Amino acid sequence: MKTTIVAVLLLSLMVCTATTYGGVPVPDDHVVQLPVRNDPTISFRIWFKVGSQNDPKGKEGLADITASMLTEAATKSNSYEKVLDRLFPLAAGYSATTSVEMTVITGRVHRDNLKEYLPLFTDAILRPAFRQDDLDRIKSQAASYLENTLRHSSDEELGKAVLYAEVFAGTPYSHITAGLVESVRSITLNDIEEFYRGHYTRDNVVIGIGGGYEADVLRRIREELGALPAGTPAPVPASVPKALEGFHVAIVEKDAPATAISMGFPIDVLRGAKDWYALAIANSWLGEHRNSSSHLYQVIREERGLNYGDYSYIENFPRGGMMTKPPQNVSRRQQIFEVWIRPVPNETRHFALRAALREVKRLIDEGMSEAEFSQTRSFLRKYVLHYAPTTMERLGYALDDQFYGINGSHLEIFRTMMDRLTLADVNAAIRKHLQYGKMQIAMVTKDANSMKQSLVSDAPSPITYRTPKSSRTLDLDTLISVFPLKIRPENVKVLQVKDLFVR
């Protein structure tokens, strides 16, 4: 058996030295390597610097659909059925994720199957067939996601989509990557081909490779992708949201059993900057994602049992309901501070909103205490280890480091900064980057007009429980139930769900 393996290896080396794979290799500074000798798998992340911000007006969704036309459709060599047949025994596949600024084609394979896998993987990127039947299928899925799934089956995702649409209205960040119902319908093969030609170029690609790969594999993929045409797409100016004055509220009318709430405002700080890590401490204390250490979680869920969880963010976190740790390769030049209140009973919606805003205000006005600071940074120092336990995830972070121009590793800097930052640094960052009172709020709820009336009149929102509560909780409830929000009627709009994501 051993002899056979050696013979096969020798053969492949001989073949490889004699073969070239197409173009001038993709240059060094467009390659991110993460070798892990004992990893029996090889991970690929092929990053094209394009995203939904590049969607032409009226063709929203084009970047996402183009990426799907590479990874969920035929190539010039194989029908889609044939692609699936070939991948099937390898238990390997590839897929694309599109965010506002990044499109990444991800693939992973066991090294035993690499030889059969690699030609399929590169074929998908280099030689898509762009067939009408594939486009029809992919467009139909995108439209169904917008018309059915997003509008109806997850009010939490709906609330977040409305929040981002409102904050970034009028900018290339305003629409979700899936696009809009009418624009998706209008996308043609010509649109796809033109978009592919313009953005899937050798100057616009970064190759990410990780795991137990040999040098020849890297050489091969660099040469193969080097055959992409040259060209640098025109840069898209950063999406700068308009300044908010006061609270703005978008209420989506829906016959919903509970109310989903999201809110936020733009912040001017990105990972890599010292202030980002300082804010990360404050944010983790206020609302670490899917973690009971979150202060909002303690106030709204643990103490009062109003919902399933309450979190906050300083970076976009799509599909938060599905994931417990931050995703990779959704980097963007403009972030918002965001609060996510999972669905609460409709009768407590006003109270829950007040409770959350009151805690945000307290953090901004009072800053963190020494004890809170100390415990949170101790938590984060180790908790970030869980952000990327696998090669594929670490490779994702390495690409994001390149996006943000971070010299070194964000995750390592994160841990180092937990030792360096002081309470004064954190509270200074809170004062500089967070502010209370200029915020967009999105709510998905029943009887939107009655919600509007309650909000603009600052009507008291007392809460009652089926179960006994401590006097401390009840005293705080009294304060929360009349906590003034001072929302102006002209800043509240009611939206119908059927009108969302149309054009």
Place this chain on the structure above:
Amino acid sequence: MRSRVGKVCLIVTLTGCIAMAQSIFPYPYEKETLPNGLRVIMIPMESPGLVAYYSIVRTGSRDEVEQGRSGFAHFFEHMMFRGTKKYPASVYDSVITSIGASANAYTTDDYTAYHLTFAKEDLATVIEMESDRFQNLSYEKPAFQTEAGAVYGEYRKNSTSPFALLNEKVQDLAYDVHTYKHTTMGFEADIKEMPEGFEYSKSFFQRFYRPDNVVLVIAGDIDPKATLALIGRAYGSWEKGYRAPQVSPEPPQTRERFGEVSYKGKTLPILTIGYKGDGFDPGNRDYVAAVLFGELAFGETSDLCKKLYIKEQKVEILQANIPMNRDMPLFEIVAMVKKEEDLEEVREEIYKTITEFQSTPVSLERLTDLRRRQKYRFLMSLDAPNRVAGGVARFVALTGGIDVLEDVYAAFDRVSAQDVINAARKYFVPERRTVVILKGARQ
């Protein structure tokens, strides 16, 4: 905890070291059973200083036999975070937070898992905290009732999904007496009444949270000998006393059942066809062949999927789910259909496919490809301690260990074309069938 150490005499030896020369499972592991019945499986593996720690309670919503108590196993999972006298909830949270552990839990039909991932130097702390709450859980009525509100919130969060509604209907219709009649979340009426179940919750803990009903799986950067010594001291005085509930067996189904359900929002129609199957048993050739049949007949490379999903584009989703369960789960085929008028045709196509598989042998090439796929899919899933421990959790819950993995993959290798025919003939017949169609509101 320290006071307990001197009182407990434990004889624990590492008798279970398994050499894994030709095994499917790529990591050598060690296993032990403490005198009180607690099983411990340790899987040392290369990882950047991380350890995953799973406490698997072999109780799930299947064990909710009492009337009005559906969903209680899941609710109780929440209560396990409410602290002990020694470490009240706020202290437990504070310790877990201070070590930066990633901690959570989930409940299924057949088991409940509590899991933490953390830095290896915190192993002793985690063992101390986990052993304490499993033995000494203590909470007051108000905390219990507040948590019931969070559980209802979880139900509401899920309830906007058409699949949640569909699953409720399918299980309710397919089963008459077995507890698979309800979902793991439970019937909504029972969830509403959970705040009244304080006393019941105490008995739930006493009956099910016992060492002889729990398996620990610890994977990652660990020294098994030292780990076992810590576990022996921490869990040794936990008294055995698991009392298995009497789950009523489901009588054989005699004829097809059909139901419809209406979803308030807008959705493409969804067709679910479930067949009463068998419980997990790698020694049951029919069961093992049925697992492969699901992929062969309805997987993404099946003829039917290519026809309905890629060529004719009549479905948005087509898949089969042949689950691993303790009793007799439903072997399900699910199709999300693009147009309501195609529902019947899709249903007939599914039946036609089953009929073909009941008489036409699958090619050896397809079977070989599928076996290879099963093997590599498993191997590729084991890329971090949390994924290893989480990946074996259901096998552990069903059999008490992970040796069965070898039996499962060996059984896959033995499946013949005739076995697939036999499985199709045995399970996928009208008298075992429950069909439910979900339609959305027209908007």
